[in-house]
Amino acid sequence: MNRLEERTLREIEKDNDRKEVRAPMSGIFYRSPAPDQPPYVEIGDIVKKKQVLALLETMKVFQKVKSPAAGKIVEIAAVNETALKDEELMFVIEVE
């Protein structure tokens, strides 16, 4: 895991089995790899650790937002194609 990812996947654990995925920096949030393609994940999806959940575009660079753990997507807090601030909540995952 690189340092950026460590930050990307900053895990602020509310309790033992929920992990929050927050924006590592300000940027535009994209739920799908292209406008005409389905979102990477939906609520209720089971994801693997390091699975791509979304893209974050900052200064023309697209970074992959990866899951910090295996589990289930229980909340998608960020709205597609909107600008997020540093640390803004993107996903909540219920850890397996």
Added chain:
Amino acid sequence: MFSKILIANRGEIALRIARSCRELGIKTVAVYSEADRASLHLKLADESVCIGPPDSRKSYLNAENIFKAAHETGAEAIHPGYGYLAESHTFALACLDQGFGFIGPTPQNLKIAGDKIVAREMMENAGVPVILGSSGPVGSIGEARIESERIGYPVMLKSAGGGGGRGIRVCENADALAEEFPIAGMEVRASFGNGELYVEKFIADPRHIEFQILADRDGNTIHLGERECTIQRRFQKLIEESPSPFLTSRLREQMGNAAVTAARAIHYFNAGTVEFLVDGNENFYFMEMNARIQVEHPITEVTMGLDLVKEQIRLASGEVHGSLSPLEPRGWAIECRINAEDPERNFAPCPGTIKEYHPPGGFGVRLDTHLYQGYELPIYYDSLLAKLISHDRTREGAIKIMKRTLEEFRIGPVKTTIPLHLKIMDDPDFQAGNFHTGFIKKIVPEEEED
């Protein structure tokens, strides 16, 4: 000569163009997005017009709004800068149709140069050596896979519609190709509005050397020497220098002739750049024609003593030129691109507010930047903050000036590439001119992409 020019760009290049216009006695119109209201380029222009929301597709890439601004302000010509609409042949054509001068090549030049596949074919026919690649754009992952298998992995996915390193992805195998293909398409669409990709054989550890071209409408074409652009990160140039420490006079002559042949083959007009890859055995290959003013043009300007933007404007205005005679370079110039990126975090972008700003100065220094203290870097645009250029009689002298200048330059708290450039200036291989495109990995070990 034009009396008023609209500058269809932002950031340092918008300032740079406004400055040349002012010296030529030409009025300028700046355009800006809602995210750029506090941008410096508005202050240097005589007039400014808002052309849309922050998303560049709706502002800096919005031809309709740009033309509206040009009509309203009575601009006679449009300078597109680099990126955005600079290489759009439809935009150039629309400029001419609407009665504006387009400060750049002809629409036909842009169409050929912009179609990397057609350009490559024309170069091959003109006898300019080229790299093996897909015979057309690849529209799907499936097509990309077929072409990649024919060419042989590793391959590079590249934008068919624009340069600047955007969207370039190296794929070692079919799995990597499947993962990278959609993301490369996104990046390319965001930068150029055209998501077409093509596949090219990946040449390991080459040098990247380009030649500046100037051509008038009668086909008189000269080159203004080379720029060594080998030091890159993520396929985007980080340091450029002119001349190249790698070229022998024989190779320089061969490549210079090939560059002029390449430009003539497509009846190129105005300023442009022919990019080559050079392998370890001094074989060189045409990579692409950059039909625009390049980011790194200042190093040619300082060694040649010529303002390339003024030349672009003069040529576009139809001013009888006649001065396209080869120039002799004087001394050595180096440019460091100062980006809002953290080299220690895999060059991740670093948006934020510039709270500390102290620009360098002194002998042999040029600084092209749109920064000022208190400027908030928008998240919507690329991370280039400044171009720092040093010039001296020798390469050693230019490196010493660059080092001193980098030490003076203070930008904070946003992370920048300044500390990285300092490391490079101190590197014995860099000082010896001994490097290839993989050089940066030695300075910043690449972090694992998984």
